[in-house]
Every structure is written in C-alpha cells, then in structure tokens.
Amino acid sequence: MAKRPSKHLRPPRPLTVGAFARSEQKQDGAWMVQAMAADSATKTYRCPGCSRSVGPGVAHVVAWPRQASIGSVSGVDERRHWHTACWSNRP
Numbered sequence: 001m002a003k004r005p006s007k008h009l010r011p012p013r014p015l016t017v018g019a020f021a022r023s024e025q026k027q028d029g030a031w032m033v034q035a036m037a038a039d040s041a042t043k044t045y046r047c048p049g050c051s052r053s054v055g056p057g058v059a060h061v062v063a064w065p066r067q068a069s070i071g072s073v074s075g076v077d078e079r080r081h082w083h084t085a086c087w088s089n090r091p
C-alpha cells in the first residue's frame with residue numbers, strides 16, 4: 001500500500017491560478033490579474049510596487065504577464081503578488 005503523505009506536510013490549498021483571472025492592459029503590455037482573498041493569503045510576499053511585504057491575511061492581487069517571457073513555460077510562473085492599491089497605481 002502506498003504511503004500517503006501526511007495532511008500536514010502537504011502544501012496549502014494550491015492557488016487556482018487563472019480560474020478567476022481577468023486581463024488588464026498596462027503600459028508594458030497585457031497582464032492577467034487575480035484577486036486573492038484575505039483567507040487565501042497564507043504567506044508573506046514582497047510587493048514589487050512598493051518593496052514592502054504583503055503579509056498573511058492581507059487581500060491583494062496576483063499578476064502575471066499574459067505572454068510568457070522567453071525561457072518561461074508559462075506567464076503564471078512569473079506571477080507576482082501586489083498590494084491592491086500598488087497594482088492599481090501601476091501605469
């Protein structure tokens with residue numbers, strides 16, 4: 001019988017990337033943007049907009065280029081977590 005990994009060792013609920021994403025046009029191209037609810041935010045991220053941290057329990061947005069960069073399989077792999085306001089202020 002295969003040994004199943006402990007529930008506690010499993011990573012948290014995977015981010016359902018893309019399922020609720022919307023497309024947004026920014027100065028540097030098209031981006032996919034997905035809102036992260038406060039209860040989905042379980043880690044601390046670095047916001048590229050203000051270089052401050054986005055802590056657990058903070059609702060924010062995840063953004064990735066619609067067109068993957070050269071050498072990248074998917075734009076989703078390049079996703080970044082932004083404060084909602086920082087993303088809105090991005091030109």
Ligand SMILES: [Zn+2]
Pocket residue numbers: 047048049050051052082083086
């Ligand atoms: Zn920020």
